[in-house]
Amino acid sequence: MKKISTKIAAFILIATFICACNAVKRVPDGKHLLTKNQIIVNGKATKAENVSNQLYQKPNSTLSLGFRLRLNLYNLANLNPDSTYQAKFTNHPDKYERKSKWLSAKQVNRLGKSFWYHGIHDFLKKTGEPPVILDSTKTEKSILRLNYYYFNNGFFNVSTDYKVDTVAAKRAKIKYEISTGKPYSLDTITTSIATPVLDSLYETIKSNSVLKSGTQYKTLDFDDEKNRITTHFRNNGVYYFQPTYVNFDIDTIQKGDKANVNLIINDYSYQDKDSTRTEPFKIYKISDVNIYTDYSPNNSSSKITDSTTYKNFNLYSHEKLKYKPHAITDAIFITKGGLFADNKTVLTTRYLNNLKIFNYPTVQYEIDSRDTTYSSLIAKIYLTPRKKYSFGTSLDITHSNIQDIGIALSISETIRNVFNGAETLEASVRGNIGSSKDLANPNNQFFNVSEYGVDLKLNVPRIFMPFSTEKIIKKSMIPSTLMAIGFARQRNIGLDKENFTGAFTYNWTPKKNNTARFDLFNAQFVQNLNPQNYFNVYGSSYTALNEIGKTYNTEPTYFDDNNDLIIEKGTTGFITDVLAGNTALTSSDSDYASVKSIEERRLRLTENDFILATSYTFTKTTKTDLLDNTFYLFKTKIESAGSLLTLISNTTNQVENKNGKFELFNLEYSEYIKTEFDYIKHWDLTKEKVLAVRSFFGIAIPFGNSDYIPFSRSYFSGGSNDNRAWQPYSLGPGSSGAKDDFNEANMKIALSAEFRFKILGELKGALFADAGNIWNVYDNVTDEKSTFTGFKSLKDIALGTGFGIRYDLSFFVIRFDFGFKTYNPANDSGQKWFREYNFANSVLNFGINYPF
Template sequence: MKKIYTKITAFIVIAILICACNAVKRVPEGKLLLTKNEITVNGKVIKDENVFNQLYQKPNSTLLGYRLRLNLYNLANLNPDSTYQAKFTNNPEKYKRKSKWLSEKQVNRLGKSFWYHGIHDFLRRTGEPPIIIDKERADKSVLRLKYYYFNNGFFNVQAAYAIDTLKLKKAKIKYAITSGNAFFIDSLRATIATPVLDSLYQINKFNTFVKSGKQYKTEDFDNEKNRITTNFRNNGVYNFQPNYVTFDIDTIKKVNQANITLMIANYSYQDGDSTKTAPFKIYKISDVNIYTDYSPSLNTLNIKDSTTYKNFNLYSQEKLKYKPKAITNAIFITKGGLYADNKTVLTTRYLNNLKIFNYPSIQYEVDKRDTTAQSLIAKVYLTPRKKYSFGTTLDVTHSNIQDFGVGLSVSETIRNVFNGAETLEIAARGNIGASKDLANPKNNFFNVSEYGLDLKLNIPRIFMPFNTDKIIAKSMIPSTLITVGFAKQRNIGLDKENFTGALSYNWTPKINHTARFDLFNTQFVRNLNPTNYFNVYGSSYNALNEISKAYNTNTAYYNNAIDKDLLIEQGTRGFTNDVLSGNATFLKPLEAADVESVKSIEERRLRLTENDFILATSFTFSKTTKKDLTDNTFYLFKTKIESAGTILSAFAKTTNQKKNVNGNYEIFNLEYSEYVKTEFDYIKHWDLSKEKILAFRSFFGIAIPFGNSNYIPFSRSYFSGGSNDNRAWQPYGLGPGSSGALDDFNEANMKIAISGEFRFKLLGNLKGAIFADAGNIWNVLDNVVDEKSTFTSFSDLKDMALGTGFGIRYDLSFFVIRFDLGFKTYNPANETNKRWFREYNFSNSVLNFGINYPF
């Protein structure tokens, strides 16, 4: 209690200090603190962020209207060294006393300590110095405002500013803009000196950015220059540049209108001391030369081996180590074809994607053998990476099951393993972790462990016995991934061995589009410790144990005559068999409801402890508009459809295989899973400027068992709750439906999730967020009959849970550390009239730790 009072007192003191800070404390005499910018256009106050971004000076940042960073800066001592030394300069005896008590060295080092120096450095770095009004910058802001409006078609714009003093050392700047009328494009014509360029322009002029009737915008003219340049350079005009495109803007005798003339002169070049002009030429590729082992450190090439394959010339300074087709498949520049920038870019992307070369270099030179000087020789320089490379990684992880984990992996990569640009990776990995949600009778901190071995073979083409170029063109950069893996883990208490294998095809249909087709993805899960089930799933044990106390008469089943708790495994299995068989003596007749409960508990135990074999085929497609890492206005759509067991069932029926006693087919004496599963995931981000971002995510997934199965394997089912889901509930702690999460690990075969989050900047790299998460899981079309857990109609959407809360995040550039506090706002597990805000308090809240943003 004393510690709590101390913390509260410290918090109050800091808050008082910050609030009591004088905002103009560090504003020099005769200067003014900028508190606000105000912009009026034609007499009306505007809030357009694009206009305000033209200003050179902006007021200090605020948090909920309070200038927190400015006041933190004002708390800092800007000269802590001088202040510390002044203590002893004015009082030499004090220095002597301290030196005797500590030592001169320690006294001097004390001045560099956190309390004397470090805290002020922190406040200075975290804080923000006062923004002092600078008239020179205000003048520049006026010029930028005029340029901004001029570039948007307001040719007669006028702008001025005035400084309005508010109180002592504080003022705001009022910018007044008179825009005048905007100018619109009346007509557009083109004057192109080179006839061949004029023909290319006419073919594609309907795509122009400069159109009659549009308001004049400089941005449109810049875009048109780039469009024309791209069009020409992708059609053989090798030496064309944007500066050859000019525009003549005629506003004479026009009222708020302009006639535009697009002009492209002939090619200009230096010939000795004089400048000459000539019509532009269309260039063709006369040769494609590929240097497979180029070294940038060598000035010359000493070619010892060469070959020609389908009009490509391959050269090597040693014996050629690659199958020609493996390299030429990545080259889109063809002999006899026109020069094109897009082919150069595509070739560079494909070669870089092979991951056996450093970033390639592609150069062109005029072929001197062509007397018309309209031919180019393409030279592709490839610098091989090392054939063998060894790597290690150490990861700190966090997941919905594992609260904390440390993982180590070692890998060996072998490039060009079969001389076809293939890459083979052999990796061994190990992980230890801690989880408070798992069985941990010995109370060990690290109660989760896993180790495994993985082999991955990447083939830079579609690996099939027939040609697939007409279906998946090589411009889509296709590849084949073959994987085999083994893992042994101790996590949920049953301890598992996992054998996996997959054959996957990947390609990019368009830029920012990806597609993946898993011809097969197989998984065999073997439970090593199924007898530990009731130690792990405590809720199932408690339910069975309570029923046993009402009926059990067999003393061999319980621990002692007083508690009469069932022994694991002898008691739980014996009592279950007695109830289901009905061949035992009980304290009283068995009630039907209790028999059904025991039957349900046993069915769940069998489901979660049996071994699984899954042979699935799936297709995954994703599309995003995200341009780069700094793009905060984008959407991402991802969908997946998966079918498991269908091929095995078709084979079993065709070959007249016999079914087992349960009426199901088996493979390797094991019932395999059969289901169809589909998912839709949509993420949208809006950049609201000033480092404010609104993020939204929606997810829907459903897996339907059929044929050989009447339920979905645990590894393919859905759960709700956790740091990347509904953050007001623990992982596996929500649903299904309104059942109230009765099991230890609650899962189902249908899921709906919707999340919204508003992110904003707090201090420096410290960010904040307010979020709302809605969703739940349900059972549908499987063997679960509990009404509260199943989804039967759209009326069951009333069981969608809602969690709200706030979070803080610290951006370390390469990843983000995240803490989110979620509150149960609407809990469908409660009675209908007690669902809203009944658990909206700190005692029922959930604190989530995560790495990076949840979506």
């Protein structure tokens, strides 16, 4: 009965929607709804986006099978809901009387502004699209734009026309017909540069010209050449040069489909009173660099009271100078005696802004009247300090792989120029409460996750070392040093932790869009506060141990009234008895190996960790801005931990403990080497369609003082930013079937592809495929299903596919993804493909922003 009623309701809903979907409902008589644009170029139809973008009118957007959803949503709306609401009472006065008896007159009027009477129609109008009415004026403009487009691409004899075809009542399509002719190509390229010094400068870059003989004429190439020449000249002292001084004489007379090009640069022209004068361009040098360290519009006319000269830089202040001179001059790339250069101006403003102690700086130039040749410039740099102290708070709603929902509050205090060297000191306190259904929660609390912490960060805008690093890391790379310490106490996976961290990090940008980071040291001490709660948290380990205990236990006090092992007394006692040989189990038994494995994992996840690591991270991207959908990002990292401590221990003849390991503060420190490679590539497929792929490989190899990788440095698989067909920590290792509660390993492969497209308005869709897994390798795990033994282990790569819905709020994207287990390596042979490909076994992921 329930299924029948559901079908009836769906049928009624669909029927109602179809009845409302009259596409020409709002098309006036005598007008036509534009249903299609057809572009024919030289007898062949084209759908090239760069061509169709020239058209002023395009049909309403469609979904699959040509259904115009947004148009029909618009047609469902009442365009004048206020009038309709009032007419209801005008035509039926008694209805207003009745409503006014149980609602006040004011409430009745306000009801007309409610969502059901007014808001829903506003939503439909905003989400929908009004019908595109064929407009002959816009069609004529489209013809002109098509002409310009092809002319600018070298088709000088292009001809265009159009036809309107009325395909049905109030519906029409337009057919554009274009005949391009043969394109013109560049033939001889010559130059006529009036100023000799510019002619010499041009010769140094002539070989890299965008304009090449034999290439097809394109107006865009001429614009690019103008900008290229201008950039070169202005970076080499030609202060007054602008792109307008570059002109081209293009001769196509009696050349067939060839064009001769003459590049023309005349002398500098300027207005002198009522007349225009010309003279050769000059190369300008910088005669002085003046830095005003406390400028503001209010004190621009005030007297300078403090000044100093440092390495040919003049620093001025209206009050006492508050900065060490080198702190500012290190950020200045405009130098006395050097040539004027735009790129040095840009680099200077970028570096000064990066100090975060000034508002965006202003750089101005003026002719130095002391130079009788009038070829010198005074550079004036105006700096407006930010407030020395600033207080900040933030409240965030968060979601992570473990935490379903969290509320985080952070309070921070920033002190700028703390040591008069443009340093920035930030102290912050943070707290977080959250909820996770994956964690042990015996009291059934909604907020079962909590954390608080304090952090202290000092940023120094240079490489902080006792010796100069300018020859290795130039100041043009905008280097900085970050020193940080922190403490956090958290209640998350049931063991509860205290986390002490410290870092000394160098950052710089070797090239544009490249970043480098070197952690001289990154220290972390993790202390588990509640290790005795292990078997309450890791239920799968307890279940396996409990089943073995019921079979082989020899001590009744280890069990409760339900014949289950008591945590912690019974679990600890039984494990001790098994490993000591006090039960019927022997080392050759599989159950003995299982108990030993359970105990090894317990020790691994409950012991305290100390990690002292050094790492280098390099990132390169071609992404230019947030709207760039054709780019790649490559990131690699190599990390080494514990080797320095082992070297010191060996050098100082430290004694190993009973496990053959060195200790620091009675704690075995971690020793490993770790490397990661991450590559992301996006392709813009036009019409708001994007193909995105990601590949990741990471491996951490323990050695020396460690037999395994600490939990905080290991890998997991699954989750909203990984393989979305599995929950976090629920995939792998290998084909083991995620038998533990929080499955991790020390090697990971991940591959993802996602096709993103627009549905309507800001609502987006996606189809995705995620492949990957984690494995144990070169550590103390011996389970064959969990370990990587070579290329044959690649058969354990899991595959998840699915679809997603996203809503773009401009500043972030809300994301829902449905993942389906397509290939599950943990299933038996013959049961791996599509056996769980249904909604019952699917995983719904919620995320903020795109996964990659």
